[in-house]
Amino acid sequence: MKANFVKAAIGAGLLAATALAAPTAASAKTLVYCSEGSPEGFNPSLYTAGTTFDASSRQVFNRLVQFKRGTTTIVPGLATSWDVSADGQEYTFNLRKGVKFHTTDAFTPTRDFNADDVIFTFMRQFDKNHPYHGVSGGSYEYFNGMSMPDLIKDIVKVDDYTVKFVLNRPEAPFIANMAMDFASVLSAEYADKMMEAGTPENVDLNPVGTGPFQLVQYQKDAVIRYKAFPEYWEGKAAIDNLIFAITPDSTVRYQKLKAGECHVMPYPNPADLTAMDADEDVNLLSQEGLNVGYLGYNTEKEPFTDVKVRKALTMAINKDAIIEGVYQGAGAPAKNPIPPTIWSYNNDTVDDPYDPEAAKALLAEAGYPDGFKTDIWAMPVQRPYNPNARRMAELIQADWAKIGVQAEIVSYEWGEYLERTKNGEQGTFMLGWTGDNGDPDNFLAVLLGCDAVGGSNRARFCNDEFEQLIQQAKTTSDVLERTRLYEEAQVVFKREAPWATIAHSIVFEPIRNEVVDYKIDPFGGHIFYGVDIKE
Amino acid sequence: MLGFLLRRLGDVIPTFFGVTILVFLMIHLIPSDPIQMMAGERGVDPARYAELQKEFGFDKPLVVQYFNYLGGVLQGDLGKSFVTKRPVIEEFTTLFPATIELSVMGILFAIIIGLPLGVIAAINRGKWLDHLTMSLSLTGYSMPIFWWALLLIMFFSTTLGWTPVSGRLSVFYYIEPTTGFMLIDTLLSGEKGAFTSALSHLILPTIALGTIPMAVIARMTRSSMLEVLGEEYIRVARAKGLTPMRVIMVHALRNALIPVITVIGLQVGVLFAGAILTETIFSWPGIGKWIVEALNRRDYPTIQGGILMIAFVVMGVNLFVDLMYGVINPRIRHKR
Numbered sequence: 001m002k003a004n005f006v007k008a009a010i011g012a013g014l015l016a017a018t019a020l021a022a023p024t025a026a027s028a029k030t031l032v033y034c035s036e037g038s039p040e041g042f043n044p045s046l047y048t049a050g051t052t053f054d055a056s057s058r059q060v061f062n063r064l065v066q067f068k069r070g071t072t073t074i075v076p077g078l079a080t081s082w083d084v085s086a087d088g089q090e091y092t093f094n095l096r097k098g099v100k101f102h103t104t105d106a107f108t109p110t111r112d113f114n115a116d117d118v119i120f121t122f123m124r125q126f127d128k129n130h131p132y133h134g135v136s137g138g139s140y141e142y143f144n145g146m147s148m149p150d151l152i153k154d155i156v157k158v159d160d161y162t163v164k165f166v167l168n169r170p171e172a173p174f175i176a177n178m179a180m181d182f183a184s185v186l187s188a189e190y191a192d193k194m195m196e197a198g199t200p201e202n203v204d205l206n207p208v209g210t211g212p213f214q215l216v217q218y219q220k221d222a223v224i225r226y227k228a229f230p231e232y233w234e235g236k237a238a239i240d241n242l243i244f245a246i247t248p249d250s251t252v253r254y255q256k257l258k259a260g261e262c263h264v265m266p267y268p269n270p271a272d273l274t275a276m277d278a279d280e281d282v283n284l285l286s287q288e289g290l291n292v293g294y295l296g297y298n299t300e301k302e303p304f305t306d307v308k309v310r311k312a313l314t315m316a317i318n319k320d321a322i323i324e325g326v327y328q329g330a331g332a333p334a335k336n337p338i339p340p341t342i343w344s345y346n347n348d349t350v351d352d353p354y355d356p357e358a359a360k361a362l363l364a365e366a367g368y369p370d371g372f373k374t375d376i377w378a379m380p381v382q383r384p385y386n387p388n389a390r391r392m393a394e395l396i397q398a399d400w401a402k403i404g405v406q407a408e409i410v411s412y413e414w415g416e417y418l419e420r421t422k423n424g425e426q427g428t429f430m431l432g433w434t435g436d437n438g439d440p441d442n443f444l445a446v447l448l449g450c451d452a453v454g455g456s457n458r459a460r461f462c463n464d465e466f467e468q469l470i471q472q473a474k475t476t477s478d479v480l481e482r483t484r485l486y487e488e489a490q491v492v493f494k495r496e497a498p499w500a501t502i503a504h505s506i507v508f509e510p511i512r513n514e515v516v517d518y519k520i521d522p523f524g525g526h527i528f529y530g531v532d533i534k535e
Numbered sequence: 536m537l538g539f540l541l542r543r544l545g546d547v548i549p550t551f552f553g554v555t556i557l558v559f560l561m562i563h564l565i566p567s568d569p570i571q572m573m574a575g576e577r578g579v580d581p582a583r584y585a586e587l588q589k590e591f592g593f594d595k596p597l598v599v600q601y602f603n604y605l606g607g608v609l610q611g612d613l614g615k616s617f618v619t620k621r622p623v624i625e626e627f628t629t630l631f632p633a634t635i636e637l638s639v640m641g642i643l644f645a646i647i648i649g650l651p652l653g654v655i656a657a658i659n660r661g662k663w664l665d666h667l668t669m670s671l672s673l674t675g676y677s678m679p680i681f682w683w684a685l686l687l688i689m690f691f692s693t694t695l696g697w698t699p700v701s702g703r704l705s706v707f708y709y710i711e712p713t714t715g716f717m718l719i720d721t722l723l724s725g726e727k728g729a730f731t732s733a734l735s736h737l738i739l740p741t742i743a744l745g746t747i748p749m750a751v752i753a754r755m756t757r758s759s760m761l762e763v764l765g766e767e768y769i770r771v772a773r774a775k776g777l778t779p780m781r782v783i784m785v786h787a788l789r790n791a792l793i794p795v796i797t798v799i800g801l802q803v804g805v806l807f808a809g810a811i812l813t814e815t816i817f818s819w820p821g822i823g824k825w826i827v828e829a830l831n832r833r834d835y836p837t838i839q840g841g842i843l844m845i846a847f848v849v850m851g852v853n854l855f856v857d858l859m860y861g862v863i864n865p866r867i868r869h870k871r
Contacts, residue, residue, distance in 0.1 A: 032706055037828070040618050048573060137620040139587065145577055201620075220629055221820030223706055243706045247818040251685060255693050256700045383576075415571035422578060433576060456578050 029533050030241040031515070033526065034253045034262035038221050038246055041136065043204035044181040045125055048141050053181040054526045055224055055244060060102075061184035061209035062233075064093050064118065065175060069530055070519030072290070072342055072438030074179055078113060078210065084477045088170025089153075091178075093118070095161040100231040101187045102214040106206060109189060113210055115157040120188035122155050122165075132191060136204040142182035146436070170475040172482060176437035185210065212237045212529035221246055238532035257282060257510060263533065264511045264518060266526055270328055270387065276510045287520040289507045290341055292334050292443070293385035293432035294499040295376070295396065296459035298424055303374075307496055308366035313428070314352045314500040315359040316403045317396055323503055326392045331503035336490050338443045339504045341522045342435065343479075344486035349494045351501075360403045371404025377421060377429035381414045384524070385432030385505050392430060392502070421458045431458060434524065440486040445470050448498065461498035539861065543854050554846040555608065558839050559601050568593065569617045569833040591617060591835075604839065613840035618832055623840035627822060631844070632715030633703065634821035637744060637813065638806045640737055644745035645752050646799065652749075653756025653795075658783060660761060668753065676750035680809055684743040684816040691739060698738050701818040705732045740817040744809050748802040755798045759791040766790075793864055800856030804849050 039055035040047040066077035079093035099113035124132040125140040126149065154166040190208045194200050207215055213226035224244040228237040245262055247253045250269040256262045268276060276284045297304040304310055323331045335351035378393035386392060393409045400407050412420060421429050436442050446452055449470055450462040466489055473485035511518050516532040570579060570587045588594050607614055613623040656668040692700040703717050708729045713720055721729035764787055772782045811823035822841055829837035
C-alpha cells in the first residue's frame with residue numbers, strides 16, 4: 001500500500017482538502033497515534049495511568065530532570081544542573097532560563113518559567129493547606145506512593161532560578177523520582193489566574209506546560225489534538241500536529257494502522273504479531289520491558305523458610321517452556337530481579353539451571369524426599385509482565401509434580417488477590433512489577449526490602465546482608481558505588497532465591513514505515529518529540 | 536389519553552426506585568473497591584487507605600451511603616466520577632448523543648431492512664424467497680457482534696478501502712461539538728466533506744448494531760403477517776377486488792404492526808447492550824464504552840449514574856411505544 005492517508009480518505013468518500021482547523025500549509029506534518037483509551041485528565045500528578053501520562057506529561061510538560069528518550073538515563077530538563085550536599089539531604093537545582101509556557105485561549109503567560117512554578121508544583125502536592133491541594137479531588141497517589149511526604153522536609157526558593165529540596169534522610173533515588181510523571185512542572189501564574197477567576201480545576205483540564213506539544217482539543221473517547229509548540233526550549237518538534245485517535249480494541253488499532261489511519265499504535269494483540277512482522281508497510285519494533293514477572297515463595301512459611309527448598313523448586317521450573325507457552329516468544333528469561341534495561345543489572349550472575357534430578361536431590365537433602373503439598377497463587381488478570389498467570393501456574397504445577405511436589409492452583413479476584421498476598425496467606429504466588437523511575441531501588445527495596453514486608457514485599461523476604469547493601473546504596477549518591485552495591489545485592493538475591501525469576505516481557509510497537517526516529521520508551525510511555533514523518 | 540399517560544407514568548416511579556436499589560447493591564457486591572483497583576501491585580498503606588475511604592464516603596454504613604446517593608439523584612446530582620473527578624451527568628451528556636445517533640441509525644436500519652424482509656417472506660410463504668430471507672435473518676441473529684464487526688472492518692475497510700475503520704469522523708476535520716450529533720454538527724460547520732465523512736463512519740457500526748434487531752423484526756413481521764393474512768377480513772378485502780398491494784400494505788400490515796412495534800420497543804434495550812460492544816470495537820465515543828471502563832475501574836458513581844440514565848431512557852422509549860399502540864389501535868387507549 002503506497003498511498004497512506006490519502007488513499008484511506010478517498011476510499012472513505014472524502015477528499016483530502018481538509019488538513020487541520022485553518023487550512024494550514026499543505027506541507028504541515030501530522031502524526032496520528034491510535035491510543036488505547038481516554039486520559040483521566042491532563043494533570044499527571046493527580047493520576048496513575050500510563051494512558052494519562054502519554055496524553056499529558058509526555059507531550060505537554062517537562063520535569064526538572066528527565067529520562068533521555070528511549071533510556072532510563074537521567075538528563076537535565078528544566079534544571080540545567082543540580083548539586084547534592086555532602087550529607088545527601090539537600091538537592092539544589094539550577095533552573096533553565098528563557099523557558100516559555102504555552103499560550104492558550106484562556107491564558108497568555110507574562111513571564112518565563114522560574115522557581116515559583118517549581119514551588120507551586122510540589123507544594124500543591126506536599127502541603128495539605130496549599131490552596132490548590134484539594135482541587136480536582138486532590139489525591140496525589142504517585143507523590144504519596146513514592147513516599148515523598150515522608151522524604152521531603154522543605155522546598156525552598158533560593159532565588160528566581162534556584163530551588164532547594166531539603167530531605168529528612170539521604171535518599172539517592174530522589175533524583176530519579178524528580179524525572180517521574182507526577183513531577184511535571186505546572187505554571188504558577190496560570191494557577192493564580194484560574195484561582196482568581198474561580199475556576200481552579202481548569203488548570204488540570206486545560207493544561208499549560210512548557211513541553212513540545214500543546215493541547216488544542218480533547219473529545220472524550222474520540223480524539224486528542226495537539227500542535228507543536230513553536231517556542232519549545234529544545235527547538236520545535238519535527239511534526240506540526242499530533243493527533244491521538246482513541247481506539248480501545250487492539251485488533252481494530254492494527255486495522256487502522258494497515259489502512260493508514262494511524263502511524264503508531266501501542267499494545268498490539270499478540271495474535272497479530274506474525275502478520276505485523278510480515279507486513280511491508282509496518283515496522284515492528286521491540287524491546288525488553290522495564291518489568292519482571294516472578295514466582296515468589298513466602299519465606300516466612302514452612303517449608304519455604306529453607307533456602308534449599310526454594311532453590312529446588314526454582315530448579316524444577318522449565319523456564320524456556322514458559323517463555324514459549326505463556327509469553328509466546330514475547331518474553332526473555334529473567335535471572336535477576338531487575339530487568340536488563342536498568343543500570344547496575346548484574347550480567348555475571350548465573351541462573352539456576354533447569355535440572356529436575358538435581359532439584360529432587362536437593363529436596364531430599366532438605367528433608368523432603370517425597371516432596372510435599374503446597375499452593376500456587378495465580379493472578380486472575382493479564383499484566384504486562386505475565387500475559388497468562390493461570391497457564392503459567394499449570395506449567396509450574398506439572399514441573400513440580402515431577403519432583404513430587406503437589407501444588408494446588410489458587411486464585412482470587414484481583415483486589416482480593418493483592419490483599420491476601422500482602423497478608424502472607426500464600427505458599428507460593430505469582431506477581432510482577434513494572435518500574436516507575438528506572439532506579440534499581442524501585443525494584444530491590446520496594447519488592448525485597450525489610451520495610452516492605454506486609455506491603456509490596458509479598459515474599460516477606462528480609463535478609464540482613466541484602467538489606468544492608470540496599471540501604472547503603474540508598475544513602476550514597478555516587479552512581480559507581482551504588483552500582484557496585486546493587487550488583488552485590490543481586491548476587492545475594494540469587495543465592496537466597498526468594499523468587500524464581502521467570503521473565504521480562506518484550507514490548508512490541510508497530511509503526512508505519514514513514515515514521516522516522518521513533519523509540520520505544522522503557523517506561524512504557526509514548527513520546528513523539530524527536531519523531532518525524534518521511535514525505 | 537391523559538389518564539392513560541398518567542397511569543403509565545405512575546408505573547415509572549417504583550421502577551426507578553427498584554433500579555437505584557438494584558444497581559447500588561450489585562455494585563457493592565463486586566469484590567474489591569476503586570482504591571484497590573487504582574493501587575494495583577503498588578498497594579496503598581492502611582492510613583492512606585482509610586483517608587481515601589473517607590474521601591469517597593465508604594466509611595459510612597451502606598444504607599447511609601445509599602440514601603446519600605438517592606438524595607443526590609433526586610436533586611439531579613449523580614455525583615462525580617472517582618477517576619476523572621468530573622460530574623457524571625456532564626460526562627453522560629457529552630457522550631450520550633453519540634450513542635443516540637448510532638442507536639437511531641441502527642434501529643432505522645433494522646426497520647427499513649427488517650420490515651420488508653418479513654413482509655416478503657410472509658407473502659412468499661414456503662417458497663425459496665421465504666427460506667432465503669429467513670435463513671439470512673437467522674444468520675444475522677446468531678452473529679456475535681464483535682466478530683461480525685471485525686469481519687465488516689476487515690472486508691470493507693482494510694481490503695476494499697470503502698469505509699473508514701473506526702471513529703466518528705476523520706481526524707483531519709476539526710469540529711467543535713455543538714449538538715453532539717455528528718451528522719448535524721458537520722452540517723452546521725459547513726466544512727466541505729465533513730458530513731460525508733461522518734456518514735461514512737456510521738455505515739459499519741450501524742450494520743453491526745442493527746443486524747440482530749433487523750433479524751428479530753423480520754421474523755416477527757413474518758409471523759404476525761401470516762396470522763393476519765389468514766383473517767376473514769383479508770379474504771373479504773381480496774374478494775372485493777382490491778389490488779394485492781393495497782390488501783397487504785393497508786389492511787394486513789397495519790394490523791400486523793402491533794406486535795412488531797412491541798418488539799421494536801424491546802429492541803431498544805437490546806440496542807444499548809449491543810452498543811457496548813459496537814462502541815468498543817468502532818471506537819465510538821458513546822456511553823456503552825464509558826460504562827464498561829467505569830466497571831473495570833470500579834468507578835461507582837459513573838456506573839450507577841450511567842445505568843440509571845439508561846434505565847430512564849429505556850423506560851421513556853417503552854412509554855412512547857405504549858402511546859404508539861394507542862395511535863395505531865385506538866381500542867388499547869380505552870382499556871383499563
